Amino acid sequence: EVQVVQSGAEVKKPGATVKISCKASGYTFTGFNIHWVRQAPGKGLEWVGYIDPEDGERVYAEKFQGRVTIIADSSRDIAHMELTSLTSDDTAVYYCAAEGTTASGALDVWGQGTTVTVSS
Amino acid sequence: DIVVTQSPVSLPVTPGEPASISCRSSQSLLFSNGYTYLSWYLQKPGQSPQLLIYLASYRASGVPDRFSGSGSGTDFTLAISRVETEDVGVYFCIQTLQTPWTFGQGTKLEIK
Numbered sequence: 001e002v003q004v005v006q007s008g009a010e011v012k013k014p015g016a017t018v019k020i021s022c023k024a025s026g027y028t029f030t031g032f033n034i035h036w037v038r039q040a041p042g043k044g045l046e047w048v049g050y051i052d053p054e055d056g057e058r059v060y061a062e063k064f065q066g067r068v069t070i071i072a073d074s075s076r077d078i079a080h081m082e083l084t085s086l087t088s089d090d091t092a093v094y095y096c097a098a099e100g101t102t103a104s105g106a107l108d109v110w111g112q113g114t115t116v117t118v119s120s
Numbered sequence: 121d122i123v124v125t126q127s128p129v130s131l132p133v134t135p136g137e138p139a140s141i142s143c144r145s146s147q148s149l150l151f152s153n154g155y156t157y158l159s160w161y162l163q164k165p166g167q168s169p170q171l172l173i174y175l176a177s178y179r180a181s182g183v184p185d186r187f188s189g190s191g192s193g194t195d196f197t198l199a200i201s202r203v204e205t206e207d208v209g210v211y212f213c214i215q216t217l218q219t220p221w222t223f224g225q226g227t228k229l230e231i232k
Contacts, residue, residue, distance in 0.1 A: 047221040061220040106159035106174035
């Protein structure tokens with residue numbers, strides 16, 4: 001079965017760092033980009049960035065530049081997203097998704113989401 | 121950044137009736153390869169989003185044929201020929217032509 005499975009919920013204090021993992025299975029991990037998207041409570045979806053697991057090329061949304069790092073470990077078929085200097089505005093469900101495993105230019109395999117709560 | 125404008129925000133529909141949702145982009149989503157980089161998704165309550173349509177008009181694997189995508193350039197439509205109760209949720213589009221990828225605001229489909 002083609003799937004990506006994310007790590008569990010996180011509760012962090014303002015100023016902390018969160019690292020979320022995304023484990024891929026059922027397809028060739030290095031063949032398809034992994035994207036990260038977030039959804040704050042009551043708000044729409046927001047693109048954070050992506051990584052090409054084959055060569056490590058990464059592109060981040062300008063809003064997150066300097067605070068986000070996406071890495072891929074092709075030996076374990078896992079991608080990670082790290083977000084630093086957390087504020088309450090970062091409280092959201094974070095999704096990883098694979099691009100184009102069966103549908104070109106689209107996110108066709110989604111993780112179950114990881115809830116990140118930032119609270120003092 | 122490409123701005124994607126989606127409408128309506130809310131869509132009450134009687135089961136068996138058709139429904140349609142619109143997305144408009146601030147610039148053409150047509151790439152030089154001839155494909156148009158706009159996709160449609162449904163997020164059912166409590167679930168992750170699921171892909172319905174990619175490259176504007178190609179139905180994803182396993183998606184019922186009552187769902188169809190159309191449009192070109194900057195104007196796109198997701199149509200449901202006969203809404204079923206299982207179709208409730210939030211529908212959204214994404215432009216994937218260029219980074220940053222940008223989303224429509226979402227349309228909440230509810231059953232009358």
